[in-house]
Amino acid sequence: MKKRKLEGKIAVVSGASSGIGLAIAKRLQEEGVKVFDISKNLSKEHDKIFQGRFECDISDNARVQQVVQEIVAKTKKIDMLFCNAGFGIAGLVENAELESIDKIISVNLAAHMKMSKLFIPHIAEGGKIIFTGSLATLLPLPYQACYSASKAGIESFARALATELRTRKIKVCTFMPCDVATGFTDARVVEVKNEQEKKEIQNMAKSERNGATPDYIAKRVVKLAKKKNPPLRKALGVVIFPLTGKTISFLVRILPVRFVNFLIRTIYLAN
Numbered sequence: 657m658k659k660r661k662l663e664g665k666i667a668v669v670s671g672a673s674s675g676i677g678l679a680i681a682k683r684l685q686e687e688g689v690k691v692f693d694i695s696k697n698l699s700k701e702h703d704k705i706f707q708g709r710f711e712c713d714i715s716d717n718a719r720v721q722q723v724v725q726e727i728v729a730k731t732k733k734i735d736m737l738f739c740n741a742g743f744g745i746a747g748l749v750e751n752a753e754l755e756s757i758d759k760i761i762s763v764n765l766a767a768h769m770k771m772s773k774l775f776i777p778h779i780a781e782g783g784k785i786i787f788t789g790s791l792a793t794l795l796p797l798p799y800q801a802c803y804s805a806s807k808a809g810i811e812s813f814a815r816a817l818a819t820e821l822r823t824r825k826i827k828v829c830t831f832m833p834c835d836v837a838t839g840f841t842d843a844r845v846v847e848v849k850n851e852q853e854k855k856e857i858q859n860m861a862k863s864e865r866n867g868a869t870p871d872y873i874a875k876r877v878v879k880l881a882k883k884k885n886p887p888l889r890k891a892l893g894v895v896i897f898p899l900t901g902k903t904i905s906f907l908v909r910i911l912p913v914r915f916v917n918f919l920i921r922t923i924y925l926a927n
Contacts, residue, residue, distance in 0.1 A: 660688050661687070662684065662687040662689050662882060663687065664690075665736060666707075666731050666733070667689050667692070667735060668691075668692045668727060668775065669681050669693055669694070670693075670740050670741035670768075672694070672740070675838035676833065676870045676874060677693075677788075678705075679871045680740065680878065681693060683871070683874045683878040684878060687878065690731075692707055692709070693706045693710065694720075695711065696711070696713050714741050714771060715759070715767045721774060733780045734780070735779070735784070736783060738788070739786070739787045739788065740787075741768075742764040742788065743760065743844065744844040745802055745845040745847065746844050746860075747849075747857065751849050752847050760802050764803070764810070769813055772785060776821070776826070779826055781825050782825050782827075784881055785828045785829075786828075786830075788830075789807050789814075789832040790832055791832045791904060792804040793807050793830075794908045796808070797860070798920065799857050799860065810830060814828050814830045814888070815889075829880055829888060829889065830888070830889045831877055831880060831889070832889060832890065833868065833873050833892045834891070835867025837864065837865050837867045872893070873893065
């Protein structure tokens with residue numbers, strides 16, 4: 657029997673307790689990968705998938721450093737780091753709590769920068785760092801401006817990191833899913849003050865609930881992980897047929913910015 661390409665590799669996935677992170681972990685485990693989970697909330701339901709699980713708020717610097725040390729003590733080296741954990745806030749920027757803005761930048765952006773910094777010395781040559789981005793990088797979403805900014809920051813960080821790590825042959829990739837049907841939608845912090853705002857956010861939430869399955873995304877992410885030279889970024893999924901992530905990625909490069917914003921309003925807003 658032919659050995660699977662990722663068999664025996666060691667992967668760390670943040671936010672692997674649910675959604676896209678869990679789907680990626682399941683796919684990796686099926687490929688023979690030894691997977692470690694770093695998540696804020698753990699349940700025993702999926703324990704058999706993982707070699708180890710660590711309860712951790714990734715914005716807690718001291719705890720993250722401790723978890724990295726514990727994983728490295730067990731593994732010596734890792735082959736793949738999936739920076740996936742995150743959350744969303746929704747509502748007009750003027751209605752957002754300052755604490756919510758601090759938290760989303762801390763969790764979605766700064767924490768992954770820090771986790772990368774801590775794991776990089778322990779990633780084997782030829783290893784990979786894969787970030788969960790969002791199509792909101794290319795289509796910045798109204799009522800999710802802070803979330804969009806955090807994901808745009810991830811993609812920029814990942815591209816710069818790829819250049820820094822070229823001599824060590826560590827590849828860096830950001831995948832940017834379109835709408836995905838996960839618990840992320842209901843877990844989003846919603847801060848609204850009027851019915852119109854609430855209506856627009858509900859419209860976007862409905863689109864998410866009708867989006868791709870986590871496994872659909874995970875299958876394609878693991879395919880990226882198998883590539884010797886994965887792309888710096890990869891858009892995944894369908895926005896509204898025939899607008900796929902790939903199509904959107906092409907269009908935003910050639911269309912005027914004003915038209916792209918018009919396209920966003922057409923797709924996501926009720927009026």
